[in-house]
Amino acid sequence: MKVIGLLKGIIFFNLFLSHGILYPEGSSVCKPVAEVAIANIVTAICPPAGPIVAIGELIIGGILAGIGFYTTHRLSKKSRQQTDWFKQDWNIERSASPGGKDPKDDDKDQQKKNAFFEAIKLKADKRIRHKRFGNFYRDPETKLWWSKDRANHGGSEFKVFKEHAKGLEWIFDADGVGNQIVGKHKGPVGLFIPYKDLIVCS
Amino acid sequence: MFITTTVINDISDLNFVINAPLKVPLIAVEDKTSNNNAIIKNMWVLSFSLTAINEIHAQDLIKFVAKFLEKKRQEITQKGIASPIVFYMWFDEMAAQLRFNTIIAFNKKLPFGCKVDIVDSPEPIIQDFLASHYHDGIPWSELEESEDDLDEDEEPFILKVFVVHIN
Numbered sequence: 001m002k003v004i005g006l007l008k009g010i011i012f013f014n015l016f017l018s019h020g021i022l023y024p025e026g027s028s029v030c031k032p033v034a035e036v037a038i039a040n041i042v043t044a045i046c047p048p049a050g051p052i053v054a055i056g057e058l059i060i061g062g063i064l065a066g067i068g069f070y071t072t073h074r075l076s077k078k079s080r081q082q083t084d085w086f087k088q089d090w091n092i093e094r095s096a097s098p099g100g101k102d103p104k105d106d107d108k109d110q111q112k113k114n115a116f117f118e119a120i121k122l123k124a125d126k127r128i129r130h131k132r133f134g135n136f137y138r139d140p141e142t143k144l145w146w147s148k149d150r151a152n153h154g155g156s157e158f159k160v161f162k163e164h165a166k167g168l169e170w171i172f173d174a175d176g177v178g179n180q181i182v183g184k185h186k187g188p189v190g191l192f193i194p195y196k197d198l199i200v201c202s
Numbered sequence: 203m204f205i206t207t208t209v210i211n212d213i214s215d216l217n218f219v220i221n222a223p224l225k226v227p228l229i230a231v232e233d234k235t236s237n238n239n240a241i242i243k244n245m246w247v248l249s250f251s252l253t254a255i256n257e258i259h260a261q262d263l264i265k266f267v268a269k270f271l272e273k274k275r276q277e278i279t280q281k282g283i284a285s286p287i288v289f290y291m292w293f294d295e296m297a298a299q300l301r302f303n304t305i306i307a308f309n310k311k312l313p314f315g316c317k318v319d320i321v322d323s324p325e326p327i328i329q330d331f332l333a334s335h336y337h338d339g340i341p342w343s344e345l346e347e348s349e350d351d352l353d354e355d356e357e358p359f360i361l362k363v364f365v366v367h368i369n
Contacts, residue, residue, distance in 0.1 A: 129348035130340060132359075133296055150359045151294060152315025154242040154303070159296045167341040170297040182247055 113157060113176030120146050136161065136168065149173060156181055210250045213258055216266045219246055220273050224281075224304060241313055245303040247294075255337050263300070263328045267291065271368060274304065278369045287368040292318075292361055293327045298336040300328070307367065317360045324364045 121127075124137035128145075136145040145161040145168055157176040161168035172183035208219060225243050250258065271289060278287055290312055291302035305313075312318060321327065335341070 127348045128345040130345050133340070135348050136345070147296070150296070150316055151292065151361050153292075153301070154245065154313050161340070164339060167339040167343075167345065169339040170299075173297070182242070182245070 109176065116177045117148075117157075144171070146174075154181075208246065208248050210248055210254050210258075212254060213262055215254075216262075219248070220266070220270050224274060224277055241305065242303060244305070245301060247297075248300040249298070250300075250337065252337060255332065258332070260325065260328050260332055263332075264324055267324045267328075267364075270302075271366065274368050283369070288365060289368050290363050290365040291324055291327060292363045293331040293334070295330075295334060295336060296340070298331075298334055298339075300331050304368065312363060312365070314361060314363070317358075318363045319360050321362050321364050327362050327364055330362065 120137050120139065123139060124146075125140035126138040128136045128138075130136065130147075133150065134148055136147040138145050143163060145163065147159050147161070149156045149159045155175050156173040158174040158178070159170060160172050160174055160180075162171050163169075172180045175181050208215070210216060274287070274289065286307040287304060288307035289302060289304050291300065293299075294301050
């Protein structure tokens with residue numbers, strides 16, 4: 001019972017510490033938790049029947065309290081760092097964000113994308129490979145080459161190229177079902193291309 | 203809805219990019235009402251002519267990025283935009299382009315579908331861009347006939363991205 005009381009005290013004491021660190025001074029959360037923690041520790045060390053005799057309990061309790069305090073301190077420090085998320089979290093998050101997609105639509109969208117890509121592969125009359133960029137598939141009708149967009153930024157699933165004497169020249173990015181989303185233009189600097197004027201490729 | 207693409211023939215052409223206003227409202231990546239077209243509405247796609255590539259130095263582009271950021275900072279202050287705005291830039295190697303975008307930073311993820319390596323300055327990205335072999339396209343000599351349907355890259359793809367808060 002003494003051990004349980006002591007453990008309860010340590011847990012509550014650490015809760016008190018964590019709240020004391022995470023919340024500003026004067027938070028109403030701190031006071032009752034602290035009182036319960038102190039009461040538990042006092043009861044465990046000095047029960048009504050007399051003072052604790054097992055010194056082992058004190059040593060174990062002390063070690064656990066130390067571990068608890070260290071863990072709490074580290075967690076609270078990390079929590080504070082999250083407010084400075086540019087420095088910390090951009091470095092941690094190296095995975096992708098789908099970009100404004102409702103997760104419920106993901107499966108359906110993915111099926112459409114897969115179907116489109118499979119159709120490109122099936123239709124292709126030529127297939128070539130680049131060591132770093134992967135496979136390119138040529139559409140026999142348009143003579144355009146389709147390849148997966150490795151960066152996959154903002155919904156761009158494919159890079160589309162045309163053939164020229166020296167190799168393949170990028171002409172536009174396409175979404176998962178082949179719609180052009182970013183295209184090349186040659187002409188005055190900074191020409192704005194109305195979105196409605198972009199050609200849908202399928 | 204517009205997409206902006208730009209061909210840089212001369213270093214002075216970059217002034218057009220610096221002076222172009224942001225399109226507001228800016229979009230947060232995880233805003234459920236947004237879509238990918240909205241996310242890329244402040245994206246710039248810079249293609250450089252071969253002449254420009256030979257004439258422009260890394261320092262010119264680093265200065266350009268600094269000027270662009272300063273201009274956007276002023277614009278955001280003038281427009282009274284309180285949301286945290288993030289600028290990020292990367293080198294699109296397959297298209298041989300410098301690309302950058304400006305979004306609201308309510309979340310900690312960038313809208314890429316690949317792993318990203320966040321770099322502290324635009325310099326490594328600019329260096330990679332200028333040193334690229336693909337400004338005149340992907341040469342036939344690097345392409346070989348393929349028998350399989352494997353679309354996985356032989357080398358794992360990690361994209362360098364420079365990210366900075368504008369305000």
